[in-house]
Amino acid sequence: MHIGGLRALEIHSLRNLGRVMVETDASAWLVTGANGAGKTTFLEAAYLLARGKTFRGLKAGPVCARGAERMLIRGDVETREGELGRIRVERDREGMRRETDPISWLDGGSAGFPFRVKLVSENPQMLLEGSPELRRRFLDLGVFHVEPRFGASHRRYRRILAQRNAELRTPTGQVEAWDSPFVEASHELHAFREAFVRAWKAAFRELARHFEFLDGCDLRYAPGWSGEDLGALLVRHRAQEIRRGFSVVGPSRADVYLARGSERAVFSRGQAKVVVTLLQLAAERVHIDAGCEAAVLLLDDLASELDEETASLLWALVSSTRSQILATGVAVRPRAYTPLLGRETAMFHVEHGDIRSVLT
Ligand SMILES: Nc1ncnc2c1ncn2[C@@H]1O[C@H](COP(=O)(O)OP(=O)(O)OP(=O)(O)O)[C@@H](O)[C@H]1O
Numbered sequence: 001m002h003i004g005g006l007r008a009l010e011i012h013s014l015r016n017l018g019r020v021m022v023e024t025d026a027s028a029w030l031v032t033g034a035n036g037a038g039k040t041t042f043l044e045a046a047y048l049l050a051r052g053k054t055f056r057g058l059k060a061g062p063v064c065a066r067g068a069e070r071m072l073i074r075g076d077v078e079t080r081e082g083e084l085g086r087i088r089v090e091r092d093r094e095g096m097r098r099e100t101d102p103i104s105w106l107d108g109g110s111a112g113f114p115f116r117v118k119l120v121s122e123n124p125q126m127l128l129e130g131s132p133e134l135r136r137r138f139l140d141l142g143v144f145h146v147e148p149r150f151g152a153s154h155r156r157y158r159r160i161l162a163q164r165n166a167e168l169r170t171p172t173g174q175v176e177a178w179d180s181p182f183v184e185a186s187h188e189l190h191a192f193r194e195a196f197v198r199a200w201k202a203a204f205r206e207l208a209r210h211f212e213f214l215d216g217c218d219l220r221y222a223p224g225w226s227g228e229d230l231g232a233l234l235v236r237h238r239a240q241e242i243r244r245g246f247s248v249v250g251p252s253r254a255d256v257y258l259a260r261g262s263e264r265a266v267f268s269r270g271q272a273k274v275v276v277t278l279l280q281l282a283a284e285r286v287h288i289d290a291g292c293e294a295a296v297l298l299l300d301d302l303a304s305e306l307d308e309e310t311a312s313l314l315w316a317l318v319s320s321t322r323s324q325i326l327a328t329g330v331a332v333r334p335r336a337y338t339p340l341l342g343r344e345t346a347m348f349h350v351e352h353g354d355i356r357s358v359l360t
Contacts, residue, residue, distance in 0.1 A: 003027040005324025008076035013068035026346035028325040033350035039328035050117040052098040116295040124276035132255040143196040146290040157185040169245040197221040203282035224253035270305040299327040
């Protein structure tokens with residue numbers, strides 16, 4: 001099975017990584033190192049290539065290394081058809097720029113972009129328990145990859161929402177006039193999300209059956225309003241919306257979550273890692289079925305907090321995908337990585353902002 005993905009990654013002045021160059025055809029890259037060595041930063045480089053932005057919040061500070069004027073990342077990428085190309089991301093005083101060679105790689109929306117990533121971060125609990133906005137973004141990115149019309153639909157909804165909210169903040173007697181376009185745009189967005197969730201949910205259920213703690217657990221989607229008639233809800237909430245100055249029902253209140261019966265499921269840290277990994281693997285199945293190029297899986301310190309049995313089961317599922325894997329770990333514990341090592345794996349060690357290849 002030919003697995004496309006990164007073939008080379010060159011990093012200049014990204015956080016504590018001064019100059020790093022990695023070149024390998026391996027379908028799994030395992031990066032180890034002490035705390036603070038730069039493992040997450042290495043994954044961040046791959047994420048920046050794919051998305052043109054970081055996954056870390058503002059609190060992580062600027063991506064450009066302290067004292068450096070410019071950050072540069074170059075990646076050589078091979079598609080599953082064996083086409084080769086290069087992506088380059090640069091950050092300086094003028095901002096962030098991303099270029100691809102061939103240029104056509106950036107055309108055709110995200111599904112046409114041969115280098116997509118799926119991240120399981122160090123803190124997956126944040127996604128499951130944090131603000132619904134994080135899960136909406138996760139959901140919308142999933143929809144975007146399979147539905148080319150979703151981007152335009154989302155933009156239209158946001159424009160109508162902004163205009164409606166402006167009217168709610170300072171009413172000029174036009175609030176009702178926004179109801180019908182708002183309802184129409186909301187239903188369109190909801191239909192795209194719902195179709196994706198249907199497939200996502202089935203794929204998740206299939207993967208979840210491997211884990212006993214997920215017995216009876218289901219992925220649920222709440223569209224942002226209860227009942228069918230959004231128009232009637234707007235009328236009912238009119239006074240409240242004018243008082244608060246924004247729309248209180250609609251797709252910007254949507255959520256996706258795990259539930260057991262009528263209760264929202266609660267997970268331990270290790271279990272949350274499993275759940276988020278499965279959500280990503282399930283989304284990837286949907287994307288592949290829709291014809292997308294396989295995404296590169298970025299797995300940050302996946303093995304920590306997992307008992308040996310859970311870790312090997314999860315690694316086995318991860319390794320059975322058609323995706324390239326970039327994984328980090330604090331220390332090399334070969335048993336925890338055994339299924340991964342069943343693949344052609346390149347191992348690297350990061351230390352003092354530098355990286356070296358480890359012979360296996
Ligand atoms: N702009 C910057 N310039 C220089 N160093 C930075 C910058 N931003 C962050 N750092 C440092 O880079 C280091 C790399 O952190 P990173 O999160 O990549 O480490 P890690 O190997 O994943 O650690 P852990 O195992 O603890 O998760 C940290 O010590 C951080 O303080």
